[in-house]
Protein backbone atom coordinates (compact mmCIF):
# COMPACT_ATOMS: atom_id res chain seq x y z
CA UNK A 1 0.00 0.00 0.00
CA UNK A 2 1.63 3.28 -1.07
CA UNK A 3 1.80 6.07 1.44
CA UNK A 4 -0.29 9.22 0.87
CA UNK A 5 1.40 12.63 0.85
CA UNK A 6 -0.34 13.58 4.11
CA UNK A 7 0.81 10.41 5.84
CA UNK A 8 4.30 10.92 4.46
CA UNK A 9 4.37 14.37 6.05
CA UNK A 10 3.21 12.75 9.29
CA UNK A 11 6.03 10.27 9.10
CA UNK A 12 8.51 13.10 8.79
CA UNK A 13 7.05 14.82 11.83
CA UNK A 14 7.17 11.58 13.77
CA UNK A 15 10.84 11.40 12.92
CA UNK A 16 11.65 15.05 13.58
CA UNK A 17 10.10 14.95 17.05
CA UNK A 18 11.65 11.57 17.73
CA UNK A 19 8.38 10.04 18.94
CA UNK A 20 10.11 6.64 18.66
CA UNK A 21 12.09 7.41 21.83
CA UNK A 22 8.88 6.80 23.81
CA UNK A 23 6.56 4.92 21.45
CA UNK A 24 6.68 1.66 19.55
CA UNK A 25 5.27 0.29 16.33
CA UNK A 26 5.04 -3.49 16.43
CA UNK A 27 6.69 -3.34 19.83
CA UNK A 28 9.83 -1.67 18.49
CA UNK A 29 10.89 1.62 20.01
CA UNK A 30 11.36 3.12 23.45
CA UNK A 31 9.14 2.06 26.33
CA UNK A 32 8.08 5.20 28.11
CA UNK A 33 4.78 5.43 26.22
CA UNK A 34 2.31 2.92 24.70
CA UNK A 35 2.60 1.10 21.39
CA UNK A 36 0.88 3.10 18.65
CA UNK A 37 0.46 0.50 15.89
CA UNK A 38 -3.30 0.22 16.27
CA UNK A 39 -4.12 3.28 18.33
CA UNK A 40 -6.52 4.42 15.58
CA UNK A 41 -8.58 1.18 15.54
CA UNK A 42 -8.49 0.79 19.29
CA UNK A 43 -9.05 4.33 20.44
CA UNK A 44 -10.09 6.38 17.45
CA UNK A 45 -8.54 9.26 15.57
CA UNK A 46 -10.07 11.96 17.79
CA UNK A 47 -8.55 10.38 20.89
CA UNK A 48 -5.10 10.11 19.35
CA UNK A 49 -5.34 13.66 18.09
CA UNK A 50 -6.23 14.95 21.54
CA UNK A 51 -3.09 13.40 23.05
CA UNK A 52 -0.88 14.80 20.35
CA UNK A 53 -2.44 18.25 20.60
CA UNK A 54 -2.20 18.65 24.36
CA UNK A 55 0.40 16.17 25.64
CA UNK A 56 0.02 14.73 29.14
CA UNK A 57 2.03 14.79 32.31
CA UNK A 58 4.35 12.19 30.83
CA UNK A 59 4.12 13.15 27.17
CA UNK A 60 5.43 16.55 26.15
CA UNK A 61 3.26 19.03 24.32
CA UNK A 62 4.94 19.59 20.96
CA UNK A 63 2.80 22.64 20.12
CA UNK A 64 1.77 21.06 16.84
CA UNK A 65 -0.29 23.07 14.36
CA UNK A 66 -3.64 21.78 13.08
CA UNK A 67 -2.16 20.85 9.76
CA UNK A 68 0.61 18.89 11.51
CA UNK A 69 -1.89 17.05 13.68
CA UNK A 70 -3.82 16.06 10.55
CA UNK A 71 -0.64 14.70 9.03
CA UNK A 72 0.24 12.69 12.15
CA UNK A 73 -3.27 11.25 12.30
CA UNK A 74 -2.99 10.30 8.62
CA UNK A 75 0.30 8.58 9.38
CA UNK A 76 -1.12 6.66 12.34
CA UNK A 77 -4.04 5.61 10.11
CA UNK A 78 -1.56 4.39 7.52
CA UNK A 79 0.35 2.36 10.12
CA UNK A 80 -2.88 1.00 11.59
CA UNK A 81 -3.82 -0.60 8.29
CA UNK A 82 -0.54 -2.50 7.95
CA UNK A 83 -1.37 -5.15 10.56
CA UNK A 84 -2.37 -5.97 14.12
CA UNK A 85 -0.17 -5.69 17.16
CA UNK A 86 -0.15 -7.49 19.48
CA UNK A 87 -1.38 -10.28 17.22
CA UNK A 88 -4.94 -11.25 18.03
CA UNK A 89 -5.59 -14.32 15.95
CA UNK A 90 -2.62 -16.57 16.02
CA UNK A 91 -1.78 -20.18 16.37
CA UNK A 92 1.11 -21.57 18.38
CA UNK A 93 2.63 -24.59 16.70
CA UNK A 94 3.74 -27.51 18.80
CA UNK A 95 7.39 -26.51 18.32
CA UNK A 96 6.83 -23.03 19.66
CA UNK A 97 6.52 -21.08 16.44
CA UNK A 98 3.64 -18.68 16.01
CA UNK A 99 1.56 -18.26 12.87
CA UNK A 100 -0.40 -15.00 12.64
CA UNK A 101 -3.52 -14.02 10.80
CA UNK A 102 -1.73 -11.16 9.05
CA UNK A 103 1.10 -13.26 7.70
CA UNK A 104 1.46 -13.17 3.95
CA UNK A 105 0.38 -16.46 2.44
CA UNK B 106 55.67 11.00 15.72
CA UNK B 107 58.09 8.14 16.49
CA UNK B 108 57.22 4.48 16.03
CA UNK B 109 56.71 4.06 19.73
CA UNK B 110 54.05 6.77 19.74
CA UNK B 111 52.46 5.44 16.58
CA UNK B 112 52.02 2.07 18.18
CA UNK B 113 50.20 3.69 21.06
CA UNK B 114 47.57 5.41 18.90
CA UNK B 115 45.08 2.69 19.76
CA UNK B 116 45.19 3.76 23.39
CA UNK B 117 43.78 7.14 22.40
CA UNK B 118 40.71 5.38 21.04
CA UNK B 119 40.39 3.45 24.28
CA UNK B 120 40.63 6.56 26.40
CA UNK B 121 38.09 8.38 24.27
CA UNK B 122 35.83 5.37 24.69
CA UNK B 123 36.16 5.58 28.46
CA UNK B 124 35.06 9.21 28.35
CA UNK B 125 32.09 8.30 26.17
CA UNK B 126 31.06 5.53 28.55
CA UNK B 127 31.36 7.77 31.61
CA UNK B 128 29.10 10.34 30.00
CA UNK B 129 26.73 7.72 28.62
CA UNK B 130 26.25 6.24 32.09
CA UNK B 131 25.25 9.61 33.50
CA UNK B 132 22.75 10.22 30.71
CA UNK B 133 21.36 6.69 31.22
CA UNK B 134 20.74 7.39 34.89
CA UNK B 135 18.97 10.65 33.99
CA UNK B 136 16.80 8.72 31.51
CA UNK B 137 16.03 6.11 34.16
CA UNK B 138 14.75 8.78 36.51
CA UNK B 139 12.70 10.42 33.77
CA UNK B 140 10.62 7.25 33.64
CA UNK B 141 9.62 7.92 37.24
CA UNK B 142 9.49 11.69 37.22
CA UNK B 143 8.62 13.01 33.77
CA UNK B 144 9.29 16.54 34.97
CA UNK B 145 12.90 15.67 35.84
CA UNK B 146 15.19 17.77 33.63
CA UNK B 147 12.45 18.68 31.17
CA UNK B 148 14.94 20.69 29.13
CA UNK B 149 16.72 17.44 28.37
CA UNK B 150 13.67 15.50 27.20
CA UNK B 151 13.69 11.71 27.05
CA UNK B 152 13.68 12.12 23.26
CA UNK B 153 17.22 13.43 23.74
CA UNK B 154 18.46 11.35 26.66
CA UNK B 155 17.58 8.02 25.07
CA UNK B 156 19.53 8.46 21.83
CA UNK B 157 22.36 10.23 23.65
CA UNK B 158 22.68 7.35 26.08
CA UNK B 159 22.57 4.64 23.45
CA UNK B 160 24.99 6.45 21.11
CA UNK B 161 27.52 7.18 23.83
CA UNK B 162 27.63 3.67 25.22
CA UNK B 163 27.76 2.12 21.76
CA UNK B 164 30.59 4.54 20.93
CA UNK B 165 32.45 3.10 23.93
CA UNK B 166 32.06 -0.42 22.61
CA UNK B 167 33.39 0.56 19.20
CA UNK B 168 36.20 2.77 20.45
CA UNK B 169 37.49 0.22 22.94
CA UNK B 170 37.36 -2.61 20.41
CA UNK B 171 38.91 -0.57 17.58
CA UNK B 172 41.56 0.84 19.92
CA UNK B 173 42.52 -2.67 20.93
CA UNK B 174 42.97 -3.73 17.31
CA UNK B 175 45.10 -0.68 16.49
CA UNK B 176 47.19 -1.34 19.59
CA UNK B 177 47.61 -5.10 19.64
CA UNK B 178 48.58 -5.54 15.99
CA UNK B 179 51.69 -3.36 15.97
CA UNK B 180 52.64 -3.52 19.62
CA UNK B 181 52.22 -7.19 20.35
CA UNK B 182 51.78 -9.04 17.07
CA UNK B 183 54.60 -7.00 15.56
CA UNK B 184 52.59 -6.14 12.49
CA UNK B 185 53.35 -2.57 11.57
CA UNK B 186 50.11 -0.86 10.59
CA UNK B 187 49.88 -0.17 6.88
CA UNK B 188 49.12 3.49 7.48
CA UNK B 189 49.42 5.48 10.68
CA UNK B 190 48.04 8.57 9.05
CA UNK B 191 44.84 6.63 8.38
CA UNK B 192 44.59 5.87 12.10
CA UNK B 193 44.81 9.55 12.94
CA UNK B 194 42.16 10.35 10.35
CA UNK B 195 39.95 7.66 11.75
CA UNK B 196 40.35 9.09 15.22
CA UNK B 197 39.57 12.64 14.24
CA UNK B 198 36.60 11.68 12.10
CA UNK B 199 35.24 9.84 15.12
CA UNK B 200 35.77 12.83 17.40
CA UNK B 201 34.28 15.41 15.05
CA UNK B 202 31.31 13.28 13.94
CA UNK B 203 30.69 12.25 17.53
CA UNK B 204 30.57 15.84 18.69
CA UNK B 205 28.28 16.76 15.80
CA UNK B 206 25.93 13.91 16.74
CA UNK B 207 25.86 14.97 20.38
CA UNK B 208 25.21 18.57 19.34
CA UNK B 209 22.36 17.57 17.04
CA UNK B 210 20.70 15.54 19.78
CA UNK B 211 21.06 18.33 22.31
CA UNK B 212 19.59 20.76 19.80
CA UNK B 213 16.69 18.37 19.20
CA UNK B 214 17.51 17.91 15.50
CA UNK B 215 16.51 14.37 14.67
CA UNK B 216 16.56 12.86 11.23
CA UNK B 217 17.08 9.16 11.45
CA UNK B 218 15.55 5.94 12.64
CA UNK B 219 15.64 4.51 16.13
CA UNK B 220 19.22 4.28 17.47
CA UNK B 221 20.52 6.23 14.47
CA UNK B 222 18.42 9.30 15.15
CA UNK B 223 20.96 11.89 14.06
CA UNK B 224 20.59 13.75 10.76
CA UNK B 225 21.25 11.45 7.79
CA UNK B 226 24.19 13.52 6.50
CA UNK B 227 26.24 12.53 9.56
CA UNK B 228 26.20 8.93 8.45
CA UNK B 229 28.51 9.85 5.55
CA UNK B 230 31.67 10.44 7.64
CA UNK B 231 30.81 7.28 9.56
CA UNK B 232 30.77 5.26 6.34
CA UNK B 233 34.01 6.87 5.34
CA UNK B 234 35.73 6.05 8.61
CA UNK B 235 34.84 2.37 8.24
CA UNK B 236 36.33 2.27 4.78
CA UNK B 237 39.54 3.80 6.12
CA UNK B 238 39.60 1.34 9.00
CA UNK B 239 38.82 -1.67 6.84
CA UNK B 240 41.44 -0.92 4.19
CA UNK B 241 44.10 -0.30 6.81
CA UNK B 242 43.18 -3.45 8.71
CA UNK B 243 43.32 -5.78 5.74
CA UNK B 244 46.49 -4.23 4.37
CA UNK B 245 48.06 -4.83 7.78
CA UNK B 246 47.00 -8.37 8.57
CA UNK B 247 47.86 -9.43 5.04
CA UNK B 248 51.48 -9.25 6.17
CA UNK B 249 50.99 -11.94 8.79
CA UNK B 250 53.14 -14.96 7.94
CA UNK B 251 51.44 -17.54 10.09
CA UNK B 252 47.93 -18.80 9.39
CA UNK B 253 45.44 -16.35 10.85
CA UNK B 254 44.30 -16.99 14.41
CA UNK B 255 40.54 -16.83 14.77
CA UNK B 256 40.50 -13.29 16.13
CA UNK B 257 41.90 -11.90 12.88
CA UNK B 258 38.97 -13.46 11.08
CA UNK B 259 36.53 -12.13 13.63
CA UNK B 260 37.86 -8.59 13.49
CA UNK B 261 37.91 -8.56 9.70
CA UNK B 262 34.40 -9.97 9.46
CA UNK B 263 33.15 -7.51 12.05
CA UNK B 264 34.50 -4.61 10.01
CA UNK B 265 33.11 -5.79 6.68
CA UNK B 266 29.72 -6.66 8.08
CA UNK B 267 29.44 -3.49 10.02
CA UNK B 268 29.87 -1.61 6.81
CA UNK B 269 27.27 -3.67 4.96
CA UNK B 270 24.66 -3.64 7.67
CA UNK B 271 25.10 0.03 8.38
CA UNK B 272 24.40 0.63 4.72
CA UNK B 273 21.37 -1.57 5.01
CA UNK B 274 20.12 0.37 8.03
CA UNK B 275 19.85 3.32 5.66
CA UNK B 276 17.80 1.59 2.99
CA UNK B 277 14.75 3.47 4.22
CA UNK B 278 16.15 6.53 2.52
CA UNK B 279 15.00 4.87 -0.70
CA UNK B 280 11.20 5.27 -1.13
CA UNK B 281 10.76 1.64 -2.22
CA UNK B 282 11.58 0.57 1.32
CA UNK B 283 9.92 3.24 3.35
CA UNK B 284 6.62 3.18 1.48
CA UNK B 285 5.84 -0.27 2.77
CA UNK B 286 5.69 -0.19 6.54
CA UNK B 287 6.19 -3.90 7.08
CA UNK B 288 9.03 -4.05 4.61
CA UNK B 289 10.68 -1.09 6.24
CA UNK B 290 10.44 -2.52 9.75
CA UNK B 291 11.72 -5.89 8.61
CA UNK B 292 14.72 -4.39 6.89
CA UNK B 293 15.40 -2.02 9.75
CA UNK B 294 15.35 -4.67 12.43
CA UNK B 295 17.20 -7.14 10.40
CA UNK B 296 19.90 -4.53 9.95
CA UNK B 297 20.02 -3.79 13.68
CA UNK B 298 20.27 -7.43 14.61
CA UNK B 299 23.16 -7.81 12.20
CA UNK B 300 24.80 -4.58 13.35
CA UNK B 301 24.88 -5.97 16.85
CA UNK B 302 26.23 -9.20 15.44
CA UNK B 303 29.05 -7.37 13.73
CA UNK B 304 30.22 -5.45 16.78
CA UNK B 305 30.00 -8.70 18.71
CA UNK B 306 32.54 -10.08 16.25
CA UNK B 307 34.92 -7.25 17.15
CA UNK B 308 34.33 -7.79 20.86
CA UNK B 309 34.50 -11.60 20.88
CA UNK B 310 37.67 -11.43 18.85
CA UNK B 311 39.08 -9.16 21.54
CA UNK B 312 38.00 -11.60 24.25
CA UNK B 313 39.81 -14.47 22.56
CA UNK B 314 42.87 -12.34 21.98
CA UNK B 315 43.16 -11.26 25.62
CA UNK B 316 42.37 -14.74 26.91
CA UNK B 317 45.09 -16.37 24.80
CA UNK B 318 47.62 -13.72 25.78
CA UNK B 319 46.96 -14.18 29.47
CA UNK B 320 47.31 -17.92 29.08
CA UNK B 321 50.46 -17.38 27.00
CA UNK B 322 49.18 -19.94 24.55
CA UNK B 323 47.67 -19.22 21.15
CA UNK B 324 46.10 -22.64 20.78
CA UNK B 325 42.58 -21.76 21.92
CA UNK B 326 42.51 -19.16 19.12
CA UNK B 327 43.36 -21.81 16.56
CA UNK B 328 41.12 -24.58 17.86
CA UNK B 329 38.16 -26.11 16.09
CA UNK B 330 35.89 -24.79 18.80
CA UNK B 331 37.07 -21.23 18.23
CA UNK B 332 36.52 -21.53 14.50
CA UNK B 333 33.10 -23.00 15.03
CA UNK B 334 32.32 -19.95 17.15
CA UNK B 335 33.41 -17.81 14.25
CA UNK B 336 31.31 -19.64 11.69
CA UNK B 337 28.27 -19.68 13.91
CA UNK B 338 28.69 -15.98 14.55
CA UNK B 339 28.90 -15.44 10.83
CA UNK B 340 25.79 -17.48 10.31
CA UNK B 341 23.96 -15.59 13.01
CA UNK B 342 25.11 -12.35 11.45
CA UNK B 343 23.50 -13.36 8.23
CA UNK B 344 20.38 -15.07 9.52
CA UNK B 345 20.02 -14.79 13.29
CA UNK B 346 18.61 -11.27 13.13
CA UNK B 347 15.13 -12.55 12.61
CA UNK B 348 14.50 -12.99 16.31
CA UNK B 349 13.96 -9.24 16.31
CA UNK B 350 11.09 -9.42 13.91
CA UNK B 351 8.82 -12.22 15.08
CA UNK B 352 5.89 -9.93 15.59
CA UNK B 353 5.89 -8.26 12.27
CA UNK B 354 3.64 -10.14 9.87
CA UNK B 355 5.95 -12.37 7.87
CA UNK B 356 6.31 -15.82 6.43
CA UNK B 357 6.23 -18.38 9.25
CA UNK B 358 9.28 -20.21 7.94
CA UNK B 359 11.35 -17.10 8.56
CA UNK B 360 10.36 -17.23 12.19
CA UNK B 361 11.09 -20.92 12.48
CA UNK B 362 14.46 -20.47 10.89
CA UNK B 363 15.39 -17.57 13.12
CA UNK B 364 14.35 -19.57 16.13
CA UNK B 365 16.55 -22.44 15.06
CA UNK B 366 19.70 -20.41 14.49
CA UNK B 367 19.68 -17.92 17.35
CA UNK B 368 21.90 -18.09 20.36
CA UNK B 369 24.16 -21.09 19.83
CA UNK B 370 26.93 -18.57 19.47
CA UNK B 371 26.86 -17.43 23.08
CA UNK B 372 26.96 -20.99 24.29
CA UNK B 373 30.23 -21.65 22.50
CA UNK B 374 31.85 -18.41 23.63
CA UNK B 375 30.84 -19.28 27.18
CA UNK B 376 32.37 -22.71 26.79
CA UNK B 377 35.65 -21.38 25.41
CA UNK B 378 36.06 -18.95 28.29
CA UNK B 379 35.10 -21.68 30.71
CA UNK B 380 37.78 -24.01 29.41
CA UNK B 381 40.26 -21.18 29.34
CA UNK B 382 39.66 -20.41 33.02
CA UNK B 383 40.15 -24.03 33.92
CA UNK B 384 43.45 -24.06 32.02
CA UNK B 385 45.01 -21.09 33.83
CA UNK B 386 47.63 -21.43 36.54
CA UNK B 387 47.14 -19.41 39.68
CA UNK B 388 50.16 -17.20 38.97
CA UNK B 389 48.57 -16.20 35.69
CA UNK B 390 45.32 -15.30 37.41
CA UNK B 391 47.25 -13.30 39.93
CA UNK B 392 49.46 -11.57 37.43
CA UNK B 393 46.53 -10.39 35.31
CA UNK B 394 44.18 -10.14 38.25
CA UNK B 395 41.90 -7.35 36.99
CA UNK B 396 41.75 -8.51 33.39
CA UNK B 397 41.08 -12.05 34.56
CA UNK B 398 38.25 -10.92 36.80
CA UNK B 399 36.53 -8.95 34.07
CA UNK B 400 36.69 -11.92 31.72
CA UNK B 401 35.41 -14.14 34.48
CA UNK B 402 32.48 -11.78 35.01
CA UNK B 403 31.81 -11.73 31.27
CA UNK B 404 31.68 -15.52 31.29
CA UNK B 405 29.10 -15.58 34.08
CA UNK B 406 27.03 -12.90 32.34
CA UNK B 407 27.17 -14.89 29.13
CA UNK B 408 25.36 -17.77 30.79
CA UNK B 409 22.84 -15.51 32.51
CA UNK B 410 22.07 -13.71 29.27
CA UNK B 411 21.95 -16.95 27.39
CA UNK B 412 19.14 -18.23 29.59
CA UNK B 413 17.14 -15.05 29.07
CA UNK B 414 17.92 -14.99 25.36
CA UNK B 415 16.79 -18.58 24.91
CA UNK B 416 13.54 -17.84 26.69
CA UNK B 417 12.73 -14.76 24.67
CA UNK B 418 13.76 -16.51 21.48
CA UNK B 419 10.93 -19.03 21.71
CA UNK B 420 8.41 -17.29 19.46
CA UNK B 421 5.46 -18.32 21.61
CA UNK B 422 7.01 -16.55 24.59
CA UNK B 423 8.45 -13.74 22.59
CA UNK B 424 4.85 -12.84 21.90
CA UNK B 425 4.59 -11.74 25.53
CA UNK B 426 8.06 -10.49 26.28
CA UNK B 427 8.49 -8.44 23.10
CA UNK B 428 7.86 -4.74 23.57
CA UNK B 429 8.47 -4.87 27.32
CA UNK B 430 11.43 -4.04 29.51
CA UNK B 431 12.54 -7.64 29.13
CA UNK B 432 13.88 -6.57 25.76
CA UNK B 433 15.80 -3.81 27.50
CA UNK B 434 17.13 -6.34 30.02
CA UNK B 435 18.38 -8.42 27.10
CA UNK B 436 19.95 -5.41 25.37
CA UNK B 437 21.64 -3.90 28.41
CA UNK B 438 22.38 -7.23 30.08
CA UNK B 439 24.50 -8.23 27.12
CA UNK B 440 26.03 -4.87 26.21
CA UNK B 441 27.08 -4.31 29.81
CA UNK B 442 27.59 -7.80 31.20
CA UNK B 443 29.30 -9.25 28.15
CA UNK B 444 30.64 -6.50 25.89
CA UNK B 445 31.66 -3.97 28.50
CA UNK B 446 33.23 -6.56 30.81
CA UNK B 447 35.28 -8.01 27.93
CA UNK B 448 36.46 -4.58 26.84
CA UNK B 449 37.40 -3.62 30.39
CA UNK B 450 39.44 -6.83 30.54
CA UNK B 451 41.21 -5.65 27.40
CA UNK B 452 41.89 -2.22 28.96
CA UNK B 453 43.26 -3.75 32.16
CA UNK B 454 45.34 -6.25 30.25
CA UNK B 455 47.00 -3.37 28.39
CA UNK B 456 47.70 -1.55 31.65
CA UNK B 457 49.33 -4.62 33.18
CA UNK B 458 51.53 -5.15 30.14
CA UNK B 459 52.55 -1.56 29.61
CA UNK B 460 53.06 -0.52 33.21
CA UNK B 461 54.78 -3.48 34.87
CA UNK B 462 56.30 -1.20 37.51
CA UNK B 463 53.07 0.54 38.44
CA UNK B 464 50.50 -2.20 38.06
CA UNK B 465 51.62 -5.09 40.21
CA UNK B 466 50.35 -8.62 40.61
CA UNK B 467 47.00 -8.90 42.33
CA UNK B 468 44.03 -6.56 42.05
CA UNK B 469 44.16 -2.93 43.18
CA UNK B 470 41.68 -2.20 45.99
CA UNK B 471 39.97 0.54 44.02
CA UNK B 472 39.35 -1.71 41.04
CA UNK B 473 38.04 -4.47 43.30
CA UNK B 474 35.56 -2.06 44.84
CA UNK B 475 34.36 -0.77 41.48
CA UNK B 476 34.20 -4.28 40.06
CA UNK B 477 31.93 -5.61 42.78
CA UNK B 478 29.78 -2.51 42.99
CA UNK B 479 29.21 -2.62 39.22
CA UNK B 480 28.48 -6.34 39.04
CA UNK B 481 26.17 -6.53 42.02
CA UNK B 482 24.29 -3.44 40.86
CA UNK B 483 24.03 -4.96 37.40
CA UNK B 484 22.41 -8.05 38.89
CA UNK B 485 19.75 -5.96 40.60
CA UNK B 486 19.34 -3.78 37.50
CA UNK B 487 18.81 -6.81 35.30
CA UNK B 488 16.26 -8.42 37.63
CA UNK B 489 14.38 -5.13 38.05
CA UNK B 490 14.03 -4.77 34.27
CA UNK B 491 12.76 -8.33 33.95
CA UNK B 492 10.27 -7.75 36.76
CA UNK B 493 9.05 -4.56 35.05
CA UNK B 494 8.62 -6.51 31.80
CA UNK B 495 6.71 -9.31 33.50
CA UNK B 496 4.51 -6.71 35.18
CA UNK B 497 3.71 -5.19 31.81
CA UNK B 498 2.61 -8.38 30.13
CA UNK B 499 0.73 -9.59 33.18
CA UNK B 500 -1.26 -6.38 33.36
CA UNK B 501 -4.62 -7.00 31.83
CA UNK B 502 -6.42 -3.71 31.58
CA UNK B 503 -6.96 -0.85 29.20
CA UNK B 504 -4.93 1.90 30.85
CA UNK B 505 -1.29 2.46 30.03
CA UNK B 506 -0.93 4.81 32.98
CA UNK B 507 -2.34 2.26 35.39
CA UNK B 508 0.07 -0.35 34.05
CA UNK B 509 3.02 1.99 34.47
CA UNK B 510 1.90 2.76 38.02
CA UNK B 511 1.83 -0.95 38.81
CA UNK B 512 5.44 -1.49 37.74
CA UNK B 513 6.72 1.69 39.33
CA UNK B 514 8.53 -0.04 42.22
CA UNK B 515 10.58 -2.03 39.71
CA UNK B 516 11.39 1.02 37.67
CA UNK B 517 12.53 2.71 40.87
CA UNK B 518 14.76 -0.24 41.70
CA UNK B 519 16.10 -0.08 38.15
CA UNK B 520 16.97 3.60 38.42
CA UNK B 521 18.58 3.27 41.86
CA UNK B 522 20.67 0.24 40.92
CA UNK B 523 21.61 2.21 37.80
CA UNK B 524 23.33 4.71 40.09
CA UNK B 525 25.32 1.89 41.69
CA UNK B 526 26.30 0.58 38.29
CA UNK B 527 27.35 4.02 37.16
CA UNK B 528 29.45 4.71 40.24
CA UNK B 529 31.06 1.26 40.13
CA UNK B 530 32.06 1.65 36.50
CA UNK B 531 33.19 5.21 37.05
CA UNK B 532 35.65 4.00 39.69
CA UNK B 533 37.02 1.34 37.35
CA UNK B 534 37.20 3.78 34.44
CA UNK B 535 38.81 6.61 36.34
CA UNK B 536 41.58 4.35 37.58
CA UNK B 537 42.24 3.05 34.07
CA UNK B 538 41.94 6.44 32.41
CA UNK B 539 44.63 7.94 34.63
CA UNK B 540 47.01 5.03 34.23
CA UNK B 541 46.59 4.94 30.49
CA UNK B 542 47.34 8.64 30.44
CA UNK B 543 50.71 7.95 32.05
CA UNK B 544 51.57 5.45 29.32
CA UNK B 545 50.87 8.05 26.66
CA UNK B 546 52.69 10.82 28.56
CA UNK B 547 55.78 8.70 29.22
CA UNK B 548 56.11 8.10 25.53
CA UNK B 549 56.27 11.71 24.49
CA UNK B 550 59.72 12.97 23.49
CA UNK B 551 61.42 14.38 26.56
CA UNK B 552 62.13 18.09 26.67
CA UNK B 553 65.78 18.18 27.70
CA UNK B 554 65.68 21.45 29.61
CA UNK B 555 62.74 20.62 31.81
CA UNK B 556 63.16 16.89 31.87
CA UNK B 557 59.42 16.62 31.28
CA UNK B 558 57.58 15.08 28.37
CA UNK B 559 56.73 17.83 25.88
CA UNK B 560 53.21 19.10 26.46
CA UNK B 561 52.84 17.25 29.76
CA UNK B 562 50.73 19.18 32.20
Ligand code: HEM
Pocket residue numbers: 021029030031032130133134135136137138155158159162163432433436437440441445519520523524526527
Ligand atom coordinates in the same frame (compact mmCIF):
# COMPACT_ATOMS: atom_id res chain seq x y z
C1 HEM C 1 27.77 0.02 30.26
C2 HEM C 1 26.64 0.61 30.53
C3 HEM C 1 25.40 0.62 29.68
C4 HEM C 1 25.20 0.14 28.39
C5 HEM C 1 26.22 -0.54 27.47
C6 HEM C 1 23.79 0.41 28.06
C7 HEM C 1 23.19 0.09 26.84
C8 HEM C 1 21.88 0.39 26.48
C9 HEM C 1 21.23 -0.01 25.24
C10 HEM C 1 21.87 -0.83 24.11
C11 HEM C 1 19.94 0.46 25.26
C12 HEM C 1 18.85 0.24 24.20
C13 HEM C 1 17.93 -0.82 24.73
C14 HEM C 1 16.72 -1.15 23.89
O1 HEM C 1 16.33 -0.39 23.02
O2 HEM C 1 16.13 -2.23 24.11
C15 HEM C 1 19.78 1.17 26.52
C16 HEM C 1 18.61 1.79 26.91
C17 HEM C 1 18.44 2.42 28.14
N1 HEM C 1 19.37 2.48 29.20
FE1 HEM C 1 21.28 1.74 29.18
N2 HEM C 1 23.18 1.02 29.13
C18 HEM C 1 24.13 1.15 30.14
C19 HEM C 1 23.93 1.68 31.42
C20 HEM C 1 22.73 2.26 31.85
C21 HEM C 1 22.52 2.81 33.18
C22 HEM C 1 23.54 2.82 34.32
C23 HEM C 1 21.24 3.29 33.20
C24 HEM C 1 20.58 3.95 34.42
C25 HEM C 1 19.42 3.69 34.87
C26 HEM C 1 20.63 3.06 31.88
C27 HEM C 1 19.35 3.42 31.49
C28 HEM C 1 18.77 3.17 30.25
C29 HEM C 1 17.43 3.61 29.84
C30 HEM C 1 16.44 4.41 30.70
C31 HEM C 1 17.21 3.14 28.53
C32 HEM C 1 15.97 3.32 27.65
C33 HEM C 1 15.00 2.20 27.85
C34 HEM C 1 13.70 2.44 27.13
O3 HEM C 1 13.67 2.79 25.97
O4 HEM C 1 12.66 2.27 27.75
N3 HEM C 1 21.58 2.41 31.10
N4 HEM C 1 20.98 1.10 27.24
